[in-house]
Amino acid sequence: MNKQELVDAVAAKTSSSKAAAGEAIDAFIGTVTAAVTKGDTVQLIGFGSFSTGARAARVGRNPSTGAEIQIPAAKTVKFTAGKAFKDAVNGA
Template identity: 50%
Template sequence: MNKTELVAAIAGDVELSKAEAARLLEALLENLTKALARGEAVQLIGFGNFTVASRPERTGRNPSTGEQMTIKASKSPKFAAGKALRDAVNAAA
């Protein structure tokens, strides 16, 4: 399912226009992104948790030259599925 299909499904489920459903989805994703950028966790009961994990600076190798290089510290978003989501996925399988 891509974003257009998701918007259409949301619009059909809650009886909104596709434009309203698209704005709703955009607002959800924007607020989720802003919260994660602030380092906050987002917990959606029954769906899952979005968190931010920190990766420390480390030494790596340039694959083309083999030369050692420093890989900068970074933050990465993580998602852990909730029990209800895991159960729904496993029931469908």
């Protein structure tokens, strides 16, 4: 499912216009992005939580030449699925 299909599905479920559903989804994405960028955790009970993680610097290899390269440390975004979401996916 891509974003447009999600907008269509939300509009159909909520009996609202596609424009309103698109704005709501954009607002949700923007709010979650802003919160996680600040270092906050966004917890949606039953669905999951978005948070930041850290990846340490490491040595990698260029696949074409085999030369070693330094990969810098980076922040990552983590999503941990909630129990209800996991149960729905697993059919429990």
